[in-house]
Amino acid sequence: MNRTTMTFSKPFVIVAALGALAAISTIGASAAAQWVPxxxxxxxxxxxxxxxxxxSYWYGNHWYWHDEHGAWNHYDHEPAALAERRGxxxxxxxxxxxxxxxRR
Amino acid sequence: xxxxxxxGGTVSGLVLxxxxxxxxxxxxxxxxxxxxxSASVTPPAATSAAAMPSASAASSAAAAGSAxxxxxxxxxxxxxxxxxxxxxxxxxxxxxxxxxxxxxLGLDPAKKAPIEKIxxxxxxxxxxARDAEHDLLSTIADGVAAGKIDTAKVxxxxxxxxxxxxxxxxxxxxxxxxxHDALAPAERAALVDKVKAHAEVWRKVNVDxxxxxxxxxxxxxxxxxxxxxxxxQVDKITTALSADMPVTxxxxxxxxxxxxxxxxTAFVADKFDAxxxxxxxxxxxGHIARHGGARMARFFExxxxxxTPDQRTKLAAHLRERLDDQHASAAK
Numbered sequence: 001m002n003r004t005t006m007t008f009s010k011p012f013v014i015v016a017a018l019g020a021l022a023a024i025s026t027i028g029a030s031a032a033a034q035w036v037p038x039x040x041x042x043x044x045x046x047x048x049x050x051x052x053x054x055x056s057y058w059y060g061n062h063w064y065w066h067d068e069h070g071a072w073n074h075y076d077h078e079p080a081a082l083a084e085r086r087g088x089x090x091x092x093x094x095x096x097x098x099x100x101x102x103r104r
Numbered sequence: 105x106x107x108x109x110x111x112g113g114t115v116s117g118l119v120l121x122x123x124x125x126x127x128x129x130x131x132x133x134x135x136x137x138x139x140x141x142s143a144s145v146t147p148p149a150a151t152s153a154a155a156m157p158s159a160s161a162a163s164s165a166a167a168a169g170s171a172x173x174x175x176x177x178x179x180x181x182x183x184x185x186x187x188x189x190x191x192x193x194x195x196x197x198x199x200x201x202x203x204x205x206x207x208x209l210g211l212d213p214a215k216k217a218p219i220e221k222i223x224x225x226x227x228x229x230x231x232x233a234r235d236a237e238h239d240l241l242s243t244i245a246d247g248v249a250a251g252k253i254d255t256a257k258v259x260x261x262x263x264x265x266x267x268x269x270x271x272x273x274x275x276x277x278x279x280x281x282x283x284h285d286a287l288a289p290a291e292r293a294a295l296v297d298k299v300k301a302h303a304e305v306w307r308k309v310n311v312d313x314x315x316x317x318x319x320x321x322x323x324x325x326x327x328x329x330x331x332x333x334x335x336x337q338v339d340k341i342t343t344a345l346s347a348d349m350p351v352t353x354x355x356x357x358x359x360x361x362x363x364x365x366x367x368x369t370a371f372v373a374d375k376f377d378a379x380x381x382x383x384x385x386x387x388x389x390g391h392i393a394r395h396g397g398a399r400m401a402r403f404f405e406x407x408x409x410x411x412t413p414d415q416r417t418k419l420a421a422h423l424r425e426r427l428d429d430q431h432a433s434a435a436k
Contacts (some may be wrong), residue, residue: 040308041183042174044301047210048294055210055294059174066297091173094208097185098428 037064037072047092049085056082058091184321190306191323192241192426194396195233195265197389198299198363199272201306202280203227203431205298209291222283227431229275233268233393234432240265240397241427244404249420251413253405262397269393273385277378284376296368303364310396311357315403316345323403330422331415344406357395363388 038046038059048055054065062074063082075082173179196203206223240261247253284292309323318324318338324345328338363384370376378385404423411419427433 038174039183040301040304041186042179042301044204044298044305045182045186045208046174047208049210050290050294053290055290055297057174060172066293068293092208092210093179093182095182095185096189096204096207096430096432098425098430098433 035062035072035074036060037074042093045094047094049082049091051079051082058082058086184326186305187309187321188326189429190302190396191309192400192423193237193429193432194310194393194400195237195269195432196230196272197269197392198303198360198367198385199226199230199276199280199389200431201299201302202283202295203230204302205295206283208298209287209294211291215286218286219283222279222286225279226276226283229279230272233265233272233389236261236265236268237393237397237432238427240401241423244401245420245423248404248408248411248416248423251408251411251416253401253408255401255405258401258405259398262394262401265397266390266394270386270390272389273378273382277382280378281376284371284378289372292372296371300364300368303360306392306396307357307360310399315399315406316342318342327407327419331411331418333410333415337410340410341407344410345403357391359384359387359391 038057042059043057046057046059048057048065049063050056051063051065054067056063056065056075063078064072064074067073078086193200203223203226206219209219211219240258243257243261244253247258283295287295313322316324318328324338324341327333327341333341363381366381366384370381404419407419408416
């Protein structure tokens with residue numbers, strides 16, 4: 001490869017590399033966007049299911065739990081026990097607000 | 105989809121390797137960049153690996169054909185109800201959050217009875233604060249109905265809720281210790297998560313949210329919906345609320361964060377001594393009651409003069425309904 005070719009191709013490869021980096025970022029963001037842990041309102045008002053020593057919450061089609069460092073985790077594949085539990089009953093949620101004629 | 109994503113990541117990674125590698129080759133003086141280039145090549149593989157399980161889990165969930173739990177209209181309505189609850193109830197401090205957390209711990213039936221007994225004890229100790237809050241809400245509701253809130257009376261009622269709430273921790277240390285000892289480690293961690301979640305929601309609607317905010321879900325937006333406020337009324341209320349309440353040592357919510365963190369750390373440990381948390385717990389309960397109560401009072405003091413008689417009647421009824429909310433009413 002002579003010097004002229006190299007000089008000509010350098011911007012191209014850098015642009016290609018940056019483009020690839022941007023594509024990766026987009027993919028990463030898209031993957032991350034799928035893992036939105038439950039909001040505080042959901043944790044506060046929903047009964048968890050205890051599994052493998054964690055309180056797990058079914059939210060957005062995934063099971064989430066807090067690890068001992070406070071970070072959210074999820075199961076990549078739904079464990080059979082949790083799937084079975086979910087099949088029996090939807091997550092129980094609670095409201096404390098009185099609604100005129102009755103309580104939710 | 106999952107395969108496309110993971111392949112996309114791999115291909116992008118290869119292009120990146122090739123591109124940055126060629127660029128590095130051309131510049132002999134940037135030899136030192138080679139290691140960093142190599143390091144920067146690693147993330148695509150990690151990204152790709154991370155993308156794969158997410159896609160496969162999504163496929164699995166799609167195969168199960170289940171609804172997006174937690175994101176339905178009913179779910180959002182429940183979220184909004186919780187925010188509204190924490191806008192109106194400030195007695196009890198974090199002990200109230202603990203009591204509410206027990207409600208959704210998801211305990212085995214055999215364990216529920218003894219835990220509910222402890223919860224009843226906690227609630228009994230909160231009665232003076234709850235009654236003080238009843239007086240506060242009733243005073244505000246009466247003022248709304250009459251078209252003028254008695255601010256001196258409201259301020260005195262807020263102070264009373266603060267004093268009563270600050271006394272709760274000392275009265276509940278035994279019950280809190282019993283609660284700790286009765287729960288398994290995973291249940292204690294779940295309770296802590298829920299207490300933190302209640303504190304976050306309380307903070308969201310009583311500290312982070314601007315009192316004059318017209319954003320969807322904000323207090324004023326909810327009131328606009330409830331009372332069919334006109335744009336002119338909304339503007340007048342916004343103007344009245346535009347000056348933020350000054351933060352003073354008496355109402356700075358940092359005390360709440362400090363106690364929630366201290367409680368969280370202490371409660372998940374094998375040994376728990378509620379008495380050691382007396383100082384931050386007492387400060388926190390006072391802050392929640394004073395800050396939350398004062399903010400609520402100020403909001404309705406700004407709103408009331410702008411309302412029509414019919415709107416005032418409706419709002420007063422809405423506030424009196426809050427007296428019957430769970431954990432805030434005389435009946436459990």
